[in-house]
Amino acid sequence: MTDEASTGTIPPATPERRARAVTPATLFLAFSQMALSGFGGVMPFAYRAIVERRRWYTPAEFAEMLAFGQVLPGPSICNVAVMIGWKRCGLGGALAALAGMLLGPSVAVVLLGALYEHFESVPRVEHALGGMSAVAAGLIIATAINMGIGLFRDRTAPKAFPRMQATLLALAFVAVGIAHWPMLGVIGALGPLAILLAWWRRA
Amino acid sequence: MIGGADRHGSPLWPLVVQLAMLSMTAIGGGIVMLAPDVHRIVVEAHPWISDQQFAAAYAIAQAAPGPNMLYVTLIGWQIAGFAGAALATLAVVVPPVVLMLILLRIGHRRSPGTLGRTIRAGVAPLSVGMLLAAGWILARASDTDWRSGLVTAATALIMLRTRINPIWLIGAGALLGVAGFA
Numbered sequence: 218m219t220d221e222a223s224t225g226t227i228p229p230a231t232p233e234r235r236a237r238a239v240t241p242a243t244l245f246l247a248f249s250q251m252a253l254s255g256f257g258g259v260m261p262f263a264y265r266a267i268v269e270r271r272r273w274y275t276p277a278e279f280a281e282m283l284a285f286g287q288v289l290p291g292p293s294i295c296n297v298a299v300m301i302g303w304k305r306c307g308l309g310g311a312l313a314a315l316a317g318m319l320l321g322p323s324v325a326v327v328l329l330g331a332l333y334e335h336f337e338s339v340p341r342v343e344h345a346l347g348g349m350s351a352v353a354a355g356l357i358i359a360t361a362i363n364m365g366i367g368l369f370r371d372r373t374a375p376k377a378f379p380r381m382q383a384t385l386l387a388l389a390f391v392a393v394g395i396a397h398w399p400m401l402g403v404i405g406a407l408g409p410l411a412i413l414l415a416w417w418r419r420a
Numbered sequence: 421m422i423g424g425a426d427r428h429g430s431p432l433w434p435l436v437v438q439l440a441m442l443s444m445t446a447i448g449g450g451i452v453m454l455a456p457d458v459h460r461i462v463v464e465a466h467p468w469i470s471d472q473q474f475a476a477a478y479a480i481a482q483a484a485p486g487p488n489m490l491y492v493t494l495i496g497w498q499i500a501g502f503a504g505a506a507l508a509t510l511a512v513v514v515p516p517v518v519l520m521l522i523l524l525r526i527g528h529r530r531s532p533g534t535l536g537r538t539i540r541a542g543v544a545p546l547s548v549g550m551l552l553a554a555g556w557i558l559a560r561a562s563d564t565d566w567r568s569g570l571v572t573a574a575t576a577l578i579m580l581r582t583r584i585n586p587i588w589l590i591g592a593g594a595l596l597g598v599a600g601f602a
Contacts, residue, residue, distance in 0.1 A: 252486045256590045257558075259487055260551065261579070265586060281540040284547035289523070290444045291516025292489045299517055303524045311524075315517060319509060322486020323493045327505055329480050330494045341598050346483045348571065348597020350562035352589050355575025357555030362580060365548045382545040389549025394556040407546055415542030 239273075239305040241313035247271070248298050248317030253325065257353020259294045259318070261360040267301065268367070274301075276367020283364075288404050294318065378418050385411050431468050432500040432507060435461070439492065439511035446516070458492065468499050568602040 251262045260283075268279050279297075286296030295318055302314030365386055369379040388407055392398040398406075438461050446454050455478060462468045469477075477498060481491035489512060496508025527536065563569040575589050596602040 254585075254587045255485050255487070256587075257482070259485075261586055269583065277541070277544060280544035280548050283551065284540060284543040287547055287550060288543075289516060289520055290446050291513070291520065292446075292487050294487050295489075295513060296516065296520055299520050300524065303521070308521070311517075311521060315513070318487065319490075319513065322484065323490055323505065323509055325486065326481055326484045326490045326493050327497050327502075329484050330477070330497060333476060333480055344597040344600065345594040346479075346597065347562065347564070347568065348593040348595070348602040349483065349590055350558065350593075351568040351571040351597075351602045352575045352593030354555055354559035354562055355572040356579060356586050356589065357558060358552060358572070359576040359579030361548050361552035361555055362576070364551065365545070368544055368548060386545040386549040386552070389546040390552045390556070392553075393550045394553030400550055403550060404543065404546060408543055411546055412539050412542035415538045 239310070241302075241306055241309045244302050244305060244310050245313040245317040248302075248314045249321045250317075252318045253321045255322075257350055258357055261353075261356035263294060263297065264360045264364065268364075273305070276364050280364050280368050287400055378414070381414055385414070430500065431466060432504055434466070435468065435496065435499060435504070436507050436511040439508055440515050443512040443515045444519070446512070455491070458495070462495055462499065469495060473498050571596060571602040 247266065251266050252259050255262045264279060267273050268276055274282070282297050282300050283293060285300065286293040289296055295315060298314040298318045299311045302310035302312070304310075306313075365383075369382060385407060389403050392403045392407070393400060439458070442454055442457055442461070459474055463471055463474050474495065477494035478491045481488055481494055484490065490509070492512050493505045493509045496504035496506070498504070500507075559569070559572045563572050571593060575593070578584060578589060579586065593602060
């Protein structure tokens with residue numbers, strides 16, 4: 218973690234920040250803010266708010282929660298919200314975080330649906346959406362890279378360990394992004410290897 | 421065209437039940453990955469909404485802020501108004517959340533041991549790799565020429581080098597799109 222602080226880009230999740238009491242109301246507002254900024258996907262905004270701005274969790278901890286959220290049914294970002302809410306203040310926190318993630322955006326989406334008929338034929342809107350989704354793709358890619366960097370810097374591991382982790386990361390990327398495997402299949406195939414590696418590192 | 425349509429009795433409850441069952445199979449990417457299955461339920465198997473309405477709901481949810489799975493909210497609204505919107509959303513959200521809460525409770529009671537932590541630390545690189553793949557797939561879909569590819573690359577670079585709020589980049593993307601650049 219001292220390692221991470223020395224890079225200057227990602228300040229560490231300090232014990233004070235982790236221990237700081239968070240109320241369900243704070244969680245609701247924090248997740249509402251992330252969700253309502255989350256054009257083209259909430260994950261980049263959630264990562265920035267939770268890891269880089271509020272420093273509730275380290276990149277590695279966030280990646281671990283995301284892994285859990287990806288292999289369980291349901292949208293990964295909602296699963297992450299429930300996990301964080303639960304860890305910060307129990308059932309009330311979990312429900313508050315989830316409500317924040319869903320309430321504002323579902324109102325927004327219905328409003329947009331109602332407006333849709335008026336803008337349907339305006340090509341400008343379509344062009345704007347095209348530009349926004351090109352940016353959204355860049356945001357997700359940068360978030361993954363940031364998370365990967367944080368993951369590898371987060372430990373005082375033997376030299377070979379980050380290299381093997383990077384290999385696993387690359388294999389997961391190729392399997393999903395190029396070969397279009399389902400994520401559960403990727404976890405099934407590479408998961409045991411990844412866990413063995415983490416176990417070896419711990420031992 | 422969009423709005424509470426009531427064609428064959430109330431399709432609300434059959435919709436809710438089928439979405440709820442579908443939600444538990446939405447592993448790795450959630451209900452967005454299951455768009456073809458949702459399409460089968462609401463367009464093909466039942467005359468609830470049209471193909472165009474489905475496509476519009478999907479596109480609007482992608483453009484709107486928030487989780488992309490909210491296209492289900494809009495489909496619920498198209499089929500049964502505000503009650504439909506609320507219940508369709510809950511139908512896809514509640515079952516996975518209940519499972520998650522049960523797992524969190526079990527994990528809490530057992531107090532996270534070394535094994536649990538090792539498993540989570542182990543799969544973390546895989547999760548980052550899969551997130552990178554999600555970004556890549558979105559880039560492949562939205563980058564139709566070199567200019568939009570450049571916008572994606574520049575966005576990633578700016579995000580890595582600065583601490584700018586990404587909402588500004590989204591706004592810039594919209595402007596560039598309108599200007600005909602991306």
